[in-house]
Amino acid sequence: MTDWLTRDQRSRNMAAIRSTGTSTERRLHAALKLLFPRRKIIEDADLPGRPDCYLPGMRLAIFADGCFWHGCPTHGRIPEDNRDYWQPKLERNAVRDRGAILELRRMGIRPLRIWDHELRPAAIDGALNRIRKEAQRPMLQGRRRPRHRSPHLGAGDKPGPR
Numbered sequence: 001m002t003d004w005l006t007r008d009q010r011s012r013n014m015a016a017i018r019s020t021g022t023s024t025e026r027r028l029h030a031a032l033k034l035l036f037p038r039r040k041i042i043e044d045a046d047l048p049g050r051p052d053c054y055l056p057g058m059r060l061a062i063f064a065d066g067c068f069w070h071g072c073p074t075h076g077r078i079p080e081d082n083r084d085y086w087q088p089k090l091e092r093n094a095v096r097d098r099g100a101i102l103e104l105r106r107m108g109i110r111p112l113r114i115w116d117h118e119l120r121p122a123a124i125d126g127a128l129n130r131i132r133k134e135a136q137r138p139m140l141q142g143r144r145r146p147r148h149r150s151p152h153l154g155a156g157d158k159p160g161p162r
């Protein structure tokens, strides 16, 4: 692979994705720069759900989702204290997330959700592989969608919080 980043940029990005002091959003961005050095990456894109990173050339929208707020299957749980407050709030988040995913798909954009825990330095290689794999899948064809598809999340999606 041709390296389009300078050695210096590359090592700075490597350091960023390995550092515990970097926010998950920054780590995601640094990881994408390493994977796709020539691609334009828009942060906090003005798209449904406000993806943390959007790669317009690949029509790939990536979310760095907090395990608590977005109900990660491993770490997402409703706090026992103040359950009446948290439960509807977290459920609303989940509904909003699903709506954004569907809306993006309708626009011909491929959404990819990466959990916070996947962006931890020790786990980041798995996240990179997941992003790479998604980027290699054939792109959706514009707004067209097969009619037989039900409006559910595809098999590759993370299950909801419940």
Ligand SMILES: [Zn+2]
Binding pocket: 067, 072, 073, 074, 075, 076, 115, 116, 117, 118
């Ligand atoms: Zn998690």
